[in-house]
Amino acid sequence: MGFDDICNTGLVLGLGFSSTTDQKSTKIIAPLGKGPTSLGFEPSLTLSLSGDRTYEQQATKKVSVTKPLNDDQSADLYRQDSAASSYSNASVKRERDVGSEETTEVEKVSSRVSDEDDDGSNARKKLRLTKAQSALLEESFKIHSTLNPKQKQDLARELNLRPRQVEVWFQNRRARTKLKQTEVDCEFLKKCCETLTEENRRLHKELQELKALKIAQPLYMQLPVATLTMYPSCERIGGVGENPSKNPFTIAQKPHFYSQFTNPSAAC
DNA sequence: GTCGTTGCCCTCGTTACTTCA
């Protein structure tokens, strides 16, 4: 007896993925309003992820980037800053130290970097931002995950950092945020997978029980309908209540030809 | 209107450095 036999019993076990599946048996709600949008699918059974863009900056990215370019003031500021640079390399050109003239004692680290810049050494510089700097950057990030040139300039001036440093910090911050969100999404999907696996296992077990019941009781020995116990899942699959005529268990609802031999207590 | 170029910014992946257990 194989799977085909199961199918021949007239019992139907439905467990699959569909975007419109009635999912009342498993109620999993995304813990976050944000979903794993990086994945190209939505587990349909209960993983009705919102589909909201996880990172709103995706939508606002170009706005925040391009809009300021239309702002003559900020664009001029940026161009002015660019013009002040004597570097030709694009990446180096960004390394403008606009705030170096306002160095304070708080920013000794960044000052050190500026000094090294003056050396012209090509060694990679790495500084640790002060707590105050990090706090202000975080504060700004909460408000805007991306910065327009003017905001960048202002923030850099306020922090006594180069605009490029602010820019890099925001880039890295976005990356870290995305990474964290991905990890959260991953955990969520793992839990969903476990739940679905468990549900699948349970339904298979249920099916086996029903199958065994079917075998134990030949057709002419079917129990009267009143004695049948309908499993909740079967009710769902069978559509009981919607249209009784489509009930897969209707065979016992009609008086059977051999009903006089029916023995509810027959165990074999 | 279309095309090529330029400039800017982005993400992604990586490297290098710092901090901490």
Next chain:
DNA sequence: GTTGAAGTAACGAGGGCAACG
């Protein structure tokens, strides 16, 4: 003091978009 892991600043590559000629 050493070491490995984690965190993170910095970088380069590649791509998208807008402005311009």
